[in-house]
Amino acid sequence: MTDRVLLSIGGQHMEAALGHTFERRNPVTGEVVTVAAAGSVDDAVAGVDAAAAAFPAWSSTSPAVRLGPPLEVEQLHVHHGSELEDLDLVPVGRG
Template identity: 60%
Template sequence: MNTVELLIGGQSRPASTEARFERRNPVSGEVVTRAAAASLQDADDAVAAAAAAFPAWAALAPGKRRALLLKAADIMDRRAPEFVAAGVAEAGSMPIWYGFNAMLGANMLREAAGLVTQISGEVIPSDVEGCLAMAVRQPVGVVLGIAPWNAPVILGTRAVAVPLACGNTVVLKSSELTPALHRLIGDVFQEAGFPPGVVNVISNDPADAPAMV
């Protein structure tokens, strides 16, 4: 059985209330995950950690962001068996589906890595004689990604990959049905060496979902 903690500011930690919820295998009914049930304070802490990490991450050279994303892609490929095992246990589909998820998720990270030097502004015609208007694209800050269970690695990775490439920091709210699987995405970024707070992952009890979002 997986015990899943929150990932906040680069640290694994239980919910501030110590609350947990269980995820059962939909086929066997066996409890397969006991996950931290984040409180609103935990959600605020995750946002604060991402906000604190944002200035340095936004200022990081694009090539360094690209290198970290490419490293994360390689790690996701290597850890595909873990994604498969967690997916089968929590969501009950076939192993080949979660293998495909991990493969496509890794490739999404590679695609995002290729975008870091393609972010550009534009020159806009101006009615003021002798003047040019310019649009400059800048990272906005903390981005929330909410991922569903049905294509969990694909959609969880998609929720954060491009925001990270563009210099934003992220909070990924996992599906209540696949908390261990979505926390694995956070583990990939941790192993790749992303700075603390750049990627945060929170899980919540299904009963708390309306308040959390």
């Protein structure tokens, strides 16, 4: 199974503007593990522009609200750490 990895810009998941991709392969089997969008300068500029547009609202939120997403990720690691570790090992041929 090959996973598709898209860019995340302004809260949207999308292909690269130029449509370019790159493959990550399992070095042991040669199997394609992921096909990812290969961002260009235009994609990077779009990301910076989206971040700049989001900054005023983000900066007015409390630290407690900003801490929510990192804490959610931590909980995923606590409850699903071994599964995540297994997935992380696939691209290096150990999963």
